[in-house]
Amino acid sequence: MTGRLPSRLVLWFIGLLCVALLTLFLVCMTTQNQVPWQVMSLQNFRFFSDKNNSISLKNQPSAENELDTELGQNSLQKSDVQNSLRKSESGNEAKSDQANSITISLKPVAKPTETDFFGDWYATDDFPSQTNCPNNIRKRVPQTQFAEMFLHNIPVLQWAKHFSPEEYQRLSHFSGAHGWGSVRAEVLNSSLAILNRTANQMMFDDWENRADRSDCVRCAVVGNGGILNGSRKGKEIDEHHYVFRVNGAALTGFENDVGSRTSFYTFSTNTMRNSINSYAHLGYRGPPISKETRYIFLPDHDRDYILMKAASTHTAIDQGPERSKKPPTYFGEDVTVEKFKIYHPDFIRYLRNRFLHSNLLKTSARGIYRPSTGAVMLLAAIHTCDQVDAYGFMTPDYTLYSDHYYDKQRHEVHFYANHDMRMEMRLWQELHKAGLINLFMRR
Incomplete structure (x- = not known):
């Protein structure tokens, strides 16, 4: 019995080895053509x-x-x-x-x-000038200190052609108004697809049909600053080809100072709703509505694209804070898609990077900082109009005036962490001295 034990152990070991080799062979055969795990x-x-x-x-x-x-x-x-x-x-x-x-x-x-x-790199848009103005802003820029920072082919507006998977990848890197990082591709594509008319592509879509058309497009850009109270600039403002306004642009009762026409109303969904809530006591009910008025969204969030699509298609908003059972009526019940435009996020980021590169970008507020809505409006006019007269923007003597021209009681100017109003004020002074805009000042 004791003499046979070693041979039995050897045979048992050989059997186990054979089973192991067979198992390994089968595993190799089944995994030979699989994709690597990475x-x-x-x-x-x-x-x-x-x-x-x-x-x-x-x-x-x-x-x-x-x-x-x-x-x-x-x-x-x-x-x-x-x-x-x-x-x-x-x-x-x-x-x-x-x-x-x-x-x-x-x-x-x-x-x-x-x-x-x-992200100081941008899309380009070779959209031809709508006029042959002999001395427009773009021709004067090269002789000023703004020559290096000014891009002549930056897309000011975005429309249907601008969406693609490649562009979505690029612009999704930037959030808020500076990119598409806060907007789902499905929302963005379906909304921009609606902006496929000629009127959505160019700022002055009715220029060729205007009876008062001339060699140069003259624009009045009207902020809401208290400096306009008692200015009696209303008639002068309304005599321009186009009048730009922003946010809580209350007009009723203030026509002598600020005029009555609105060609372009710049806003975000957030700033518009805040204006409606804040100035309801003045009778302000929402954006101005007229035959000539166009609405330019400054898209901070996906809600701007959602609202634009619902308003232009007369459908209810099915998602987000503005969810509704009926179509939105902020812009009138008969508004058409030709009335809507949206600023391109490259344009907003370009303004932040090159014109209003604030020290706030070195603080904890850097993630929410952007040029104010009024600043975007004025700089958009500088990039599209031939001549720009600016009214109601902050000047060095701003402490002499109330925050807004429509304030019933005097209010000091408010400053917020997401804007650098003092830097914007200095920029307006520099643009005025360079001869690129004519800034209304009382002193």
Whole structure:
């Protein structure tokens, strides 16, 4: 018995070895043609894993520290990007080629560099000038200190042609008014697709048909500053080809000082609603409504695109804070899509980066800072009009006037963390001295 034990152990060991080798062979056969574990294909998306589960967009600059906007709107989620881009191909399934794909990388999000945060690169728009004005602003810029910062082919307005998966990837890096990072691709594509008329593409869409057309487009840009109270500039303002107004532009009872016409009303959904709530006691009920009035959204959030689409198609708002059972009537019940325009986010970021690069960008307010709505309006006029007269903007003697021209009691000028009004005031002075605008001042 004891002499046979070693041979039995040897045979038992050989048997186990054979079973192990057979098992290994079968495993190799079943896994020979599988995709390596690092890459898993899911239509337009490829996911790369490592031990960190942070999400960043591959093939574009790293995301900002704060993707949430001023009102805490939604940041991009992996599933949102996937589902939205599937629907952004005009109802067809998203293409699978890499040129139109978004890659999501499961890697730590690097702290953005200054270049990544500011994104001083922009789309171009070779839209021809609508006039042959011999001495327009664009021709005077090269002789001023603004020559290096001024871009002549920056798109001021966005419309249907500007949406594409590639552009969505690029602009999703920037949040708030500076990009598309706070807007789902599905919302953006369906809203911009409506802006496909000639009137949505150009600022002065009725210029060719105007009876008072001349060699140069003359614009009055009217802020709401208290300096206009008692100014009696109303008639002078209304004599311009176009009159720009902003936010709580209360006109009734103030026509002698600020005029009565409104060609362009600049606003965001947030600033418009705040104006309606704040100035209801003055009889202000919303944006001015007239045959000539066009409405220019400054899109801070997805709610701006949603409101524009609902108003222009006369449909109810089915999502967001403005959700309604009936179509919105802010702009009149018979408003058409030709009445709407939207500033391009590249234009807003360009203004922040080059004209109003505030010290607030070095503070904790950097994530919410942007040029004021009035500043965007005035700088948009400088980039489109031939001649600009600015009224109601802050001047160095602002302490002598109330905050707004329509204040029933005197109020000091308010300053907010998301704007740098003093820097804007200095910019208006510099533009005035350079001869690019004519700024109304009392002293």
